[in-house]
Amino acid sequence: MTTTTSGTSAVWSAHGAGRGYLVRQGIVYGLLLLGAALVLIPFLWMISTSLKTEEQLFTGQVNFIPDPAVPGNYLEVWTKLNSIKPGMTFSRIIGNTLFITFLAMFGEILSASIVAYGFARFRWRGRNVLFAIMLSTVMIPGIITRVPAFLIWKQLGLLDTYDPMTWPSLFAWGPLYVFLMRQFYLTVPREIEEAAILDGANVAQIYWYVMLPLIRPILLAIAVLSFQGNWNNFQSPLIYLTTPEKYPLALAMRFFDQSLSKEAPQWQYMMAMATMMATPVLIIYFLAQKQFLDGINIGAVKG
Amino acid sequence: MDPGPIATYLPTLVRYAGVAIGLVVLMIIVYRVQIALGVNREAATGRALVVPWVVGFLIFNVFTIGASLYLSFTEYNLFKAPEWVGTANYEQLFSLSLAPLESPDQRSSDALPRRYDEIIRVQTASGGFVLGAKEEGFWRAIKLTLPYAFLSVPLGLAGALAVALLLNQHVRYLGFWRVLYYMPAILPAVATALLWRWIFSPNGLLNSAFAPLYALVNIPRPNWFFDPALAMPAFIIISLWGVFGANSVILLAGLKGIPAELYEAAAIDGAGEWSKFRHVTIPMLSPALFYNLVTSTIGALQVFEVAAFIQTPDSVGTFLNWLIYREAFDLRHMGLASAMAWIMLLIILALTALIFRSSEAWVFYQGAREEKA
Numbered sequence: 219m220t221t222t223t224s225g226t227s228a229v230w231s232a233h234g235a236g237r238g239y240l241v242r243q244g245i246v247y248g249l250l251l252l253g254a255a256l257v258l259i260p261f262l263w264m265i266s267t268s269l270k271t272e273e274q275l276f277t278g279q280v281n282f283i284p285d286p287a288v289p290g291n292y293l294e295v296w297t298k299l300n301s302i303k304p305g306m307t308f309s310r311i312i313g314n315t316l317f318i319t320f321l322a323m324f325g326e327i328l329s330a331s332i333v334a335y336g337f338a339r340f341r342w343r344g345r346n347v348l349f350a351i352m353l354s355t356v357m358i359p360g361i362i363t364r365v366p367a368f369l370i371w372k373q374l375g376l377l378d379t380y381d382p383m384t385w386p387s388l389f390a391w392g393p394l395y396v397f398l399m400r401q402f403y404l405t406v407p408r409e410i411e412e413a414a415i416l417d418g419a420n421v422a423q424i425y426w427y428v429m430l431p432l433i434r435p436i437l438l439a440i441a442v443l444s445f446q447g448n449w450n451n452f453q454s455p456l457i458y459l460t461t462p463e464k465y466p467l468a469l470a471m472r473f474f475d476q477s478l479s480k481e482a483p484q485w486q487y488m489m490a491m492a493t494m495m496a497t498p499v500l501i502i503y504f505l506a507q508k509q510f511l512d513g514i515n516i517g518a519v520k521g
Numbered sequence: 522m523d524p525g526p527i528a529t530y531l532p533t534l535v536r537y538a539g540v541a542i543g544l545v546v547l548m549i550i551v552y553r554v555q556i557a558l559g560v561n562r563e564a565a566t567g568r569a570l571v572v573p574w575v576v577g578f579l580i581f582n583v584f585t586i587g588a589s590l591y592l593s594f595t596e597y598n599l600f601k602a603p604e605w606v607g608t609a610n611y612e613q614l615f616s617l618s619l620a621p622l623e624s625p626d627q628r629s630s631d632a633l634p635r636r637y638d639e640i641i642r643v644q645t646a647s648g649g650f651v652l653g654a655k656e657e658g659f660w661r662a663i664k665l666t667l668p669y670a671f672l673s674v675p676l677g678l679a680g681a682l683a684v685a686l687l688l689n690q691h692v693r694y695l696g697f698w699r700v701l702y703y704m705p706a707i708l709p710a711v712a713t714a715l716l717w718r719w720i721f722s723p724n725g726l727l728n729s730a731f732a733p734l735y736a737l738v739n740i741p742r743p744n745w746f747f748d749p750a751l752a753m754p755a756f757i758i759i760s761l762w763g764v765f766g767a768n769s770v771i772l773l774a775g776l777k778g779i780p781a782e783l784y785e786a787a788a789i790d791g792a793g794e795w796s797k798f799r800h801v802t803i804p805m806l807s808p809a810l811f812y813n814l815v816t817s818t819i820g821a822l823q824v825f826e827v828a829a830f831i832q833t834p835d836s837v838g839t840f841l842n843w844l845i846y847r848e849a850f851d852l853r854h855m856g857l858a859s860a861m862a863w864i865m866l867l868i869i870l871a872l873t874a875l876i877f878r879s880s881e882a883w884v885f886y887q888g889a890r891e892e893k894a
Contacts, residue, residue, distance in 0.1 A: 246690045253684055254701055257766055261704070263726050264716045278732065305523050317530055321537055329544075329573045333643045336570025352555020352574060355582055356816075357873055359823050361845045362862040363581060365855050366588035370580075372599075380529070385537040388544060396574065405611050421566050450709040452826055463523035468711040475715065475830065485719050492712035503707045508701045515774035520828055 236389035268292070275485055288486075292494065295487040299470065302477050305463035306470060315449060315466040318383050322448040325387030327440055331433070335425055337396065338403035339411065349400075352393050360453065368457060382458045383451065392447075395440050398513065402433040439513025442506050446499050463479040467495045548572045586866075593859035610860035616655035623650040629653065640664065658835065658844060659861060666841040667868075669753065670821035673760040678813055681760060681768035686802075688769065689776040699770050707769035714830035717759045721745040746833040747869065756838070759827060764820075768813050775809035776802070804885040811884045815876055822869055841865055 229242050230320040262282060267275070268291055296308045337349050371382050390396055406429065414424045430437070452468040459465060463474055503510065523529075548569045555565035593610055595603035620632040622644065629639035629651045638657035641664075643649045654660045688698055705713065720726045728735075728742045735742055745755040779802065787797045803810075828843035839847075847866065849858035 242527060243690070245695060246687050246692060250684075250687055250692065250698060253687075253766075254698070257701060257705055257762070260713075260716055260720060260726075260762060261708075263720060264712070267719065278724060278729055280726060280729050312528075313526060317533075321533075325537075325541075333571050333574040336567045340567025340570070342567040344565035345567065348571065348575070352578070355578070357819060357869055358582060358586065359819075359862065359865050359869055360844050361823070361840070362589050362859075362866050364846070365592060365849050365859050365862070366585040367581065368587070368850075370585075380533040381536055384533055385540045386577065386581060388537075388541055388573060389581065390574040391577055391581065399793035421570075446707055446709075450711060452711050452829070453846070456829070457846075464529055471711055471715065472830070483719075483722070485722075487744065488715055489719065492709075492715050495709050495712050499707055499709060500704070503704070504700070507703075508696070508800050510698055511770055515771055 220340075260440075264489050264496075265493055267485050268493045270486050271485065272486060280333045291486050291490040295474070295490050298484075298487060299474055303462045303473075306465070306473070310463060311465060311467055311470045314380075314464060315468075318380055318451070318455070318466055319448040320389040320443060321380070321384040323441065325385060326390070326392055326395060326444045326502055327437060329388050329390040330392060330440070331399055331430065331437070332425065333390040334396045334399035334403055335429060338400040339406075339429075353394050364457060367378055371458065378460045378464065379458075380464075383448075383454050392444075395444070398436055398440060399433060400450075402436040403429065406432050408493060435509050436513045438506050438509040442510045442512070445502055449495075449499055467491075471495065544573050544576070546575070589859045589862060592856050593863050595856045597855040598853045599610060599855065606856065609796045610857045613857065614656050614659055614860060614864065617660075618653045619650060621650050621652065624648055626849065637795075639884065646883055656857075658839065661836055662839050662844040663840040665753070665837075665839065666822060666824070668762075669756055669824070669840070670818055670872075672753070673757045674814065674817045674821050677761050677765045677768060678810065680765040681772055681813070682806075684765065684769035684812070685772035688773050699773070702766035703770045704766070705762050706764060710826035711830065713759070714827045715761060717755075717762075717827075718746070721755050746831055746838055749837050752833060752837045756824075756827065760821065760824070764817060771813060772806065772809055775806045777811070779805040807884040808886060811880050815873060818872055818876065819869055822865070822872070 266282045266284055269287040269289060270291075271284075271286065271288055274281065274284060299306050308358060337345060337352075367382070368377075371377050374381075376382065410428060410432070411424060414428050419427070450468060451466070452472075454470050455466050456472070457467060462470075471488070474491060475488060532712050551572050552565050552569035555568060556562070560568075562857065592603060594605060594607060596609075597603035616637070618634055618637045620634070622629075622632050622642075625644045625648060627648075632651050633639065633653035636655055637653035638655075639651050639653050640657050640660040641652040643651070657782065679792050684702060687694060688702075692698065697705055722728075723742055723744050727745075732742070743751050745751045783805065784797055787801050823842045824840050825842045825846070828838060828840040831838060833839070841861070842865070845858050845861045848854050848861060
């Protein structure tokens with residue numbers, strides 16, 4: 219991390235590295251470790267439960283190490299699900315989730331980067347007013363638009379399809395993404411664009427070959443946010459999808475929860491499913507963590 | 522009926538491509554029309570580029586919110602055309618009745634008029650009073666959601682600030698800590714809601730870990746989500762786990778941005794640690810705190826997955842967003858649900874306005890010019 223050496227280091231050197239400093243650092247690390255434990259314990263409990271047998275669940279004792287460990291739960295949960303609904307196979311549900319996630323992600327990133335370009339690099343009357351309106355839409359609770367939107371999709375005959383979750387993303391539905399990208403576009407020097415114009419490039423070419431590569435860090439951060447948001451999306455599939463075979467993971471989990479565990483909650487399977495759902499998001503997060511955390515911070519701090 | 526994967530994916534894919542092409546054509550038309558009207562090329566291009574958002578805004582925000590306002594004055598169950606009922610939905614929601622209790626043990630239902638149910642009951646030695654409503658579920662949801670936001674947001678922000686200050690103490694492996702603390706926020710809300718239901722369940726992790734403590738003070742194992750007094754703390758713990766680490770990472774970036782000279786100047790003036798915190802850190806951090814306060818409040822008022830996955834008695838754990846969803850899509854009371862959604866929008870707008878108004882007093886913005894110099 220490069221940021222560790224900046225900022226407050228000068229203040230600390232003034233204090234010197236005396237005994238008080240050591241005690242203080244001890245307290246700091248102690249508290250940080252405590253916080254880390256609070257973050258990790260529920261998470262480890264999820265993984266631990268997913269590897270337990272049913273008898274190990276309700277011993278009434280705290281036991282993080284499953285003995286014996288049964289990784290078979292991860293397969294068993296799908297067998298169980300198939301026994302209720304034969305069509306809800308692992309590949310189908312994952313396929314559904316990926317289909318929705320990637321189409322929405324592609325639409326969000328593409329449209330937000332185009333709209334942000336229009337807001338950041340061109341002067342036109344009405345721009346600031348429109349941008350302010352766009353930012354203020356974050357205050358609109360999603361639920362208020364749900365009933366009329368449901369009626370629109372019903373009119374179009376597109377209920378129980380993936381349309382409501384996918385192509386509206388082409389309309390730059392996330393104001394936050396437009397905002398973050400605009401912040402990045404603003405840092406690109408004008409001369410770069412002017413040089414491209416002199417070379418005879420048109421707007422589409424400048425956008426694609428000049429601007430997009432320059433804002434790559436924020437594109438990656440937004441890709442992580444967008445993947446996470448769409449992969450985890452629960453409310454819209456809940457409203458629009460009625461055929462269980464079409465469910466994404468989040469809804470499959472609810473289906474499983476409601477149909478199987480009414481009498482005795484089979485937490486080992488539920489946690490196996492939760493872990494499966496979390497894994498892709500975590501992998502992408504860990505891979506892109508630096509760009510992701512820096513990217514979201516730019517929006518928050520400069521905003 | 523399930524038509525199989527290909528027949529499900531393909532039509533959506535085709536319409537997706539169609540909409541994309543349609544948008545590009547629309548952008549070109551908007552550009553051409555402006556040029557024909559004599560608008561300069563820069564302005565014409567800029568406006569053409571924001572066309573996708575404008576179209577989406579008109580359909581998915583302006584139209585839907587307008588339609589929602591109209592529906593809130595109707596009765597509509599999807600099968601018959603919406604029927605105009607004037608302000609009946611709002612009257613129904615705001616039908617409140619305050620009744621005195623003749624004795625402390627009088628039943629609320631006896632004190633209240635017919636079709637009114639208890640929301641708040643205050644008992645005194647000689648009697649007391651009870652507040653009832655026709656839509657008692659709605660008021661219960663408000664009674665749950667607003668205190669939840671008012672408690673979880675400040676607690677989360679204070680915790681986040683504490684962690685951010687710790688992380689700013691020149692710690693090693695800062696990258697590692699950042700990744701770790703942010704992690705709960707990246708996890709699927711659906712998965713974490715289930716996880717917490719399991720942790721708080723009667724035989725779950727929390728009760729097992731505290732079993733010796735319960736034995737010591739001689740109380741039975743609490744059933745968190747079924748006990749009105751315990752559900753709120755449980756919901757707040759869940760929300761804290763989800764956000765405070767994430768907020769601390771954002772606040773940390775704000776802390777890193779405070780110039781060291783400010784602290785040096787304060788030290789020369791004889792400021793102690795507290796004084797530096799109070800007069801340098803907080804003002805310099807206030808824009809980031811403000812941003813966090815606004816986004817967390819809006820988020821807390823709309824909590825959904827937790828309510829969807831954690832089964833509680835209706836009177837204990839029905840958050841507003843979940844109640845509106847059920848009213849609209851389970852009960853098909855589209856009109857009443859729209860009225861509720863409008864009240865929710867007004868609550869959010871009022872709270873945001875309040876935060877914005879108060880920000881003039883406590884948020885410190887460095888002059889933009891000063892920053893560039």
